[in-house]
Amino acid sequence: MRILVGIKWVPRVDQMKFDPVTKTLVRVGVESVVNPPDLNALEMGLQIRDKVGGEVIAVSMAPPVAKEGLMEAVSMGADRGILLTDRRMAGADTLATSRVLAEAAKKLKADLILVGEETIDSATGQVGPGIAVHLGIPFISYVHKVLEIGDESITVERESERGVEVWRLGLPALLTVVLGANKPRRPTIRGKIRAKRAIDFWSLDDLGIDPECVGFPGSPTRVVDMVVVEPPKRRGEIFQGEAAEAAKWLADKILEVLKGGL
Numbered sequence: 001m002r003i004l005v006g007i008k009w010v011p012r013v014d015q016m017k018f019d020p021v022t023k024t025l026v027r028v029g030v031e032s033v034v035n036p037p038d039l040n041a042l043e044m045g046l047q048i049r050d051k052v053g054g055e056v057i058a059v060s061m062a063p064p065v066a067k068e069g070l071m072e073a074v075s076m077g078a079d080r081g082i083l084l085t086d087r088r089m090a091g092a093d094t095l096a097t098s099r100v101l102a103e104a105a106k107k108l109k110a111d112l113i114l115v116g117e118e119t120i121d122s123a124t125g126q127v128g129p130g131i132a133v134h135l136g137i138p139f140i141s142y143v144h145k146v147l148e149i150g151d152e153s154i155t156v157e158r159e160s161e162r163g164v165e166v167w168r169l170g171l172p173a174l175l176t177v178v179l180g181a182n183k184p185r186r187p188t189i190r191g192k193i194r195a196k197r198a199i200d201f202w203s204l205d206d207l208g209i210d211p212e213c214v215g216f217p218g219s220p221t222r223v224v225d226m227v228v229v230e231p232p233k234r235r236g237e238i239f240q241g242e243a244a245e246a247a248k249w250l251a252d253k254i255l256e257v258l259k260g261g262l
């Protein structure tokens with residue numbers, strides 16, 4: 001079983017600032033981490049490999065600095081990492097990103113592709129489904145558990161507004177994995193040593209993709225404007241007195257708000 005796991009190296013959003021003049025995110029000096037649900041996708045892949053055999057390949061489309069994220073994946077147990085990196089990939093929207101990742105999956109003849117439910121920096125949740133559509137394979141989003149896996153199919157549980165759904169998909173297939181689906185294992189010293197030599201770099205030429213279909217030219221999305229929304233100011237009031245009086249005071253306040261509309 002060849003399992004591909006999409007790993008995105010993302011800036012820590014809690015450290016990011018917004019430049020109101022240029023209307024862009026200021027990423028300078030911000031630390032990066034592996035996108036949290038990608039670690040759950042990786043753990044799911046490792047558990048499947050440990051059960052049925054095969055290999056887990058961590059893949060990222062990103063600038064060279066993202067090698068660090070792939071090394072983390074290998075130090076946790078992935079067999080190898082592949083960084084899809086090329087200046088011509090810059091400016092990619094989710095369509096172009098998923099196209100590149102789909103080509104890598106095709107070249108690697110992946111049986112199963114696992115990605116996180118969404119990223120913490122852009123959070124569209126479009127890349128996984130995009131990869132599946134480019135490849136013409138089935139996919140299921142918000143998976144939290146694998147129930148069964150064989151040579152030809154996989155059975156999974158997915159969370160939905162209506163409860164828990166059970167789905168069986170023919171392989172090859174793609175799953176998007178929810179944050180907290182499992183407890184990702186910790187990197188090992190042995191893994192960290194192995195990670196130094198376990199990352200390959202692939203360019204557009206290695207993938208054989210037309211440069212017009214990737215990066216900025218292959219991205220139809222345009223950011224036409226950005227509006228800074230200030231959070232509403234909170235009004236705080238503290239009531240001092242007996243519990244019964246406090247309850248009445250609170251109930252009156254709630255009624256007042258309901259009558260006035262929210």
Ligand SMILES: Cc1cc2nc3c(=O)[nH]c(=O)nc-3n(C[C@H](O)[C@H](O)[C@H](O)COP(=O)(O)OP(=O)(O)OC[C@H]3O[C@@H](n4cnc5c(N)ncnc54)[C@H](O)[C@@H]3O)c2cc1C
Pocket residue numbers: 005006007008035037038041059060061062090091092093094095097098101114115116117118119121122123124125126127128219221222223
């Ligand atoms: C017009 C435009 C230009 C842009 N230009 C740039 C740019 O120059 N540089 C830049 O960094 N971003 C750029 N972006 C953002 C970029 O398109 C998104 O970061 C990227 O497509 C992933 O989208 P997402 O973060 O919403 O992923 P989601 O769809 O939320 O991700 C879901 C899962 O897919 C997998 N995944 C997502 N992205 C990758 C990846 N790159 N490699 C491996 N796995 C992945 C992960 O497992 C992740 O958990 C641009 C966006 C737009 C609209």
